[in-house]
Amino acid sequence: MMWMLRFILDGFFYASILFLISSGLTLIFSVAGIINLAHGCLYMLGAYIAATLIKSLIDTPYAILAFPVAAFIVGLLGLFIERFIIRWIYGRDLVYQLLLTFGLALILSDITRIVFGTEPIYVTKLYINTGVIDILGSFYPVYNFIVIIVSLIIGCLIWIILYKTRIGMMIRACALDREMSEAIGLNTGNVFSLTFLMGAILAGISGALVVPQSAAMLGIDADALVESFIVIVIGGVGSIKGAFIGSLLIGLIRSFGIVFFPEIELAIAYLVMIVVLLVRPRGLFGREFRVA
């Protein structure tokens, strides 16, 4: 039974990372109606920035600052991208958004390559340093637990912001009807900027959190983007709850799939997505949505 628990915990770990990435993606889509193909790159940048900082601070207690700093820098980048680039294509045809954000993704990955080089950056030392704990006779890395707990906390924070604050009320109103939100005096431009800031912070923090366990390397952006698309399609586009359930599902499929059917692990994720779409075309928690 012990091995079982281990896979479940691994599944939760993957799910945590996936949840953070995909909730940012789904938030931006539901509010601004933008399918941000550069979201994976923000995640990758978060990983690189965190890896670089951790590497230079590894022997000091300040290494932990790498996580909020990476999230903050990526958040600012997201804000910048919204204010100066994406702002011009709201309400335009979907093709413009896809072309623009895909172009952005290419530019961002090139910038990442130029700034950080082509070699992966490993900071496994931090992962090892946090140690292991004994669960019913089997050792499990403490770091994975930290990530699971941190993402649960962040998930709660998102919920509180969206459903318990005035800002969250504005975000939800804008997601439902942008024009009407303007007409009751909301500066929807600012709400959109804020949403991008939040989404980018989520991408940045997830990239930073994944780094000690794996590595910062080129190409992780595409994997992250594809998997988070699977997650939000399963969960229902625009739904944070959906992103949570979808991540859990894909996280567990991945951790069990790697052991039992390693060749078709990703295929199973797609299969689940297809089944969900056949049964519930809008995803598990999806509702009708409009592109703003």
Add this chain to the structure above:
Amino acid sequence: MILEVKSVHVELNGVRILRGVSLSVGRGEIVMLIGRNGAGKTTTIKSIMGLVPVKSGRIVFDGRDITGMKTHKIARMGIGYAPEDRRVFADLTVEENIEIAIGNPSERDEILREVYTIFPDLKRLASRRSGYLSGGEQKMLAIARALALKPKLLLLDEPFEGLAPLVVRRLYESIWKIREKGISILIAESNITHVPKLADRVYVIERGEIVFEGSPEETLKSERVLKILRGY
């Protein structure tokens, strides 16, 4: 005058929707803009809110030119808008729908109290998700939301459309209460029957032009107006 629309032209997709519409609303006045479907009522209201681009002409509100201004700024200056299709935020509760339009959170309690005295039914429904309300309740909520802005002027687009007679009477009472507070109101309507109950002054719009202006009595007596509204 709280609002002056001066020969406003609006073109959408190359079609001339408004051809020099001019109208005005005095302080504390209820003005009705009557016209058939497609005559340009909704576009007139949307052009005041900055929701459609004005090609030429000027819109002056409370002494300031608001032509081309951003919609949220126009709203904050004191124009409340309740659209024809209600457009309440379906996932938000009734109270959240009202709360969200309140500009200064410290006035929240006071404004909620005021809005609920005008629309007592909404108080009972405060925690209900607005998507579950009836059409009439949503109409009231749309107006209540516009009131939460503390407007000087209210724009109501077809507020009575599709309402049962009893609900219409309740809405009259609410509108009278709003006027007592000194808020000016511009109502777009396709139905002339509400004129005697509400209007201080009437404009008739046809094919994007104001074709008649007068008192309620003059409007109801005018053969020309009736002919325009009948369409023959």
